[in-house]
Amino acid sequence: MMDIVSTDDIRSAGPLPHAQSVTFDGPIPLELGAELPGVTCAYETWxxxxADSSNAVLVCHAISGDSHVARHDQNDDPGWWEYLIGPGKAIDTDRLFVVCPNVLxxxxxxxxxxxIDPKSGRPYGAEFPRITIGDMVSVQKRLAEHLGITRWRAIVGGSLGGHQAMTWVARYPKSTDLCVIIASSPRLTNQALGFDVIARNAIQTDPYYAGGQYYDQPQRPDTGLAIARMLGHITYLSSEVMEEKFDPDRHDPRQIASIFEQRFSIGSYLAxxxxxxxxxxxxxxxLSISMAMDLFDLGTNRLQLMERFDEADCEFLLVSFSSDWLFTPAQSRxxxxxxxxxxxxVTYAEITSPRGHDSFxxxxxxEQYAPLVQARLEDHCNEPVKLSAVEQLILELITxxxxxxxxGCGDGNLLSALRSRGNEKIVGVEVAQANILHAAARGLRVIDxxxxxxxxxxxxxxxxFVVLSATxxxxxxxxxxxxxxxxxGRKVIVSFPNFAYRALRxxxxxxGRSPKAPGEFSHEWYxxxxxxxxxxxxxxxxxREKGIVMQREIYFDSETQAQISPDDDPNLNADTAILVLARNG
Structure with missing residues (x-):
């Protein structure tokens, strides 16, 4: 059976002994018009x-998270992003200063x-003002100033944390060197909103909700909150992983003490x-955080998103997961x-995973996406690059x-050579995940x-130049x-294998078989x-048919490692062609 245990599952309600706090005196204005008399912000650091405060990384948590993102020592409880953050890990606390605050x-x-509401002397309850993601970020901005951090090395967030990261760079364009957005979106889909609406209704119609003032009551709206969480877990998992996990013992559920239905294994799990x-x-x-998430909306089209990010002065890394139907890869795109x-x-990778939104x-x-994060946080030197003969010819065509x-940049070999030579604006496009990870690990910009x-x-x-090499x-x-x-592109360089090459003929x-030869032709027909x-x-x-101008033609025979003259029948004698193309007029 597939193991789908997430780091979120191992957290407890225990105290957070390493948490610190700071109180900001009010009034604190909120986006929707209300204000708070003051705000206390709890946070942890690693x-x-x-000396120059340049190594600080802000980690923003998701809807059910908190400040405990990783353990502080061997005696500490594990954190919810334990496998990403810590000594020697992708976000390396041996050299980075990591801050994770609990959200407003x-x-x-x-x-x-x-x-406690100072005005009434009792908990705010349902009277707590409606807040936004922007309000959460505003408190985090105050925390950064308190810590003496004027620019983050990175702001990293998954899901709701990604919403916070995007809000940071939209509102404070010079606030970070790097913005990492994982399994997130510019706004929720209506399907996702629907689940949240049902979840809030479950809480607010619980007979023990008491209009939100249940804190001094013997019972709390635990049934409604549990149902809300059950709905959440359905959205966090993919259909594939639910079949994998629950179908083998579909009619043999684990028995637990619960008021909820447990007829099926999925029922006992959700309970x-x-x-x-x-x-x-x-x-x-x-209720408060889920509503803030639902109100988050950066725009419905590319122009609106471009307006939001127009002044952003940072690098971006986005990661999505193939089976995530809550925050889909299309939304990341x-x-x-x-x-x-x-x-x-910007670098972007869609990680192939059957585990749904919980993948992050x-x-x-x-383990799959951590190298992407690590690569963006490290300095990269211009390492020596060994180019093939065809790649070298392409390199020489580019100023x-x-x-x-x-x-189809592959593992980024040509891009690395261009970077070493001094070309600054270079971007790769690739679809093979292993190649994307390899290219990104070299510090290159690559888009899935x-x-x-x-x-x-x-x-x-x-x-x-737009280059299409061997693709x-x-x-x-x-x-x-x-x-x-x-x-x-103003010019296009296309290289391709010539399937009319003499050896193939x-x-x-x-x-009497489909052509097969070393290199580009080595595959079986099937x-x-x-x-x-x-x-x-x-x-x-x-x-000729499309009116495309061929500005230059280079033909190459890999067997002899020699160029073939256009007058020497390259259609027969060259196994590779390199063409420089341009629009007609």
Whole structure:
């Protein structure tokens, strides 16, 4: 059975012995018009702040999180992002100063509905003012000033934490070097809103909710809060992982003491999660924070998102998960597309995982995306790069000051060579996850994207050169991609294997089998990634038909490691072509 235990599951309601707090005197204005007489912010820190305060990382937690993101010592309880943060980990507390505050509206030390209202002398309860993500960030900004931090090395958040990270850079454009947004979105879908509405109704209609003033009552609205958490857990898991976990013992549920239905294994699991949640969370805090999350809205289209991030002065890393239907990869791409159109430095990866939204907290998935976070937090030198003969020829076609978009960039070899040479604006597009991780680990900007969908993230004339190297044969819609490359780039460099090469012709005739030869042609007919089998003559015909200008032609024979003259029948004698293309007029 697949292990889906998340680091969120191991947290308890116990005290947080390493938590600190600071109180900010009021009145504290809130976005929706109300104010608080003062705010106490609880937070924890790891590592040591350096002399110029340049190594500070802010970690923003999700809806049910708190300040305890990682253990402080061996005797401490583990934190909810234990596998990402700590000595020698991706967010390395041996060299970084990590700060994680409990959000405004929470119930783990920061001012929230359970705190005493100075005016009434009793807990705020339902009278706690409605807050926004912006209000949470405003308190965090005060905390940063209290700690003497003027610019974060990074702001990192998953889910609701991602909303906070985005709000930081939208409101305080020069607040951080790096913004890391994991499993998040520019706003919730209506489906996600629907689950939250039901969850809040479950709490508020619980007979023990008492209008929100249940703190001095013998019973609290635990049934409503547990149901809210059950709904949440359904949204955190994918259909695939639920089948994997619960189908083997579907009719043999684990027996627990609960008032909730346990006829099926999924029922006992949800009952357990719901009841456990009531021991460490406050119902009013859940109402307050979930409403703030639902009100979060950066925009519904690319132009609105571009306006939000236009002044942001930082690098971005976005991570989504393939099976997350709560905060979908498509929603992350909306953010990536806006940042790309703005020419902001952004890296994006869609991690393949069956575990749904909870993936960002699960050790196996953290292991996949942690190298991306680590790479963005480390300094990268221009390491020596060994280029193939074809890559070297492409490099020589690109001027040192040119901006370059490398489509199908692989592990970033050409991009690394361009960076070493001094090219500054270089971006890779890749779909293979291993290649994305490798390229990102080299400190390169790379975006997870399928070229068969065109290049909608990029604007007209955004790059001096668009490179498509050894990828043409794997593209489904060649005409569309040629059009898109010529739209985005002033010049296009295309290299591709020539399937009319002499050795392939001879092999086909002599053996009566599909061509197979070393290098690009080494696949069997049934497992080849190639969709097209173009010859040099075929591509020439396409360019003539579409009015595409061939500014330069280079033909190469890998067997002899020699260039083939255009007059020496390259369609027969060259196994690789490199063409420099431009729009006609």
């Amino acid at each position: 590592g040591t702040l350096n 509206g929470g119930c783990r030390g920061t001012t929230g509905p359970g705190e 357990h999660q719901g009841q456990k949640f009531t021991t460490r969370f406050d119902a009013n805090s859940y 909306e953010i990536v597309n806006a940042l790309t159109a703005l020419d902001k430095p 907290l699960i050790p196996d998935d953290i 040192p000051e040119a901006s370059v978009l490398d489509l 994207y399928d070229l068969n969908h065109g290049l909608p993230a990029f604007i007209d004339g955004q790059f001096d 043409l044969q794997a593209v489904a819609n060649v005409e569309q991609l040629f059009h898109e490359m010529l739209r985005v 001879e092999d086909y005739v002599a053996r 497992n080849t990634p190639n969709r097209r089998f173009p010859s040099i003559a075929d591509v020439h015909d396409l360019c």
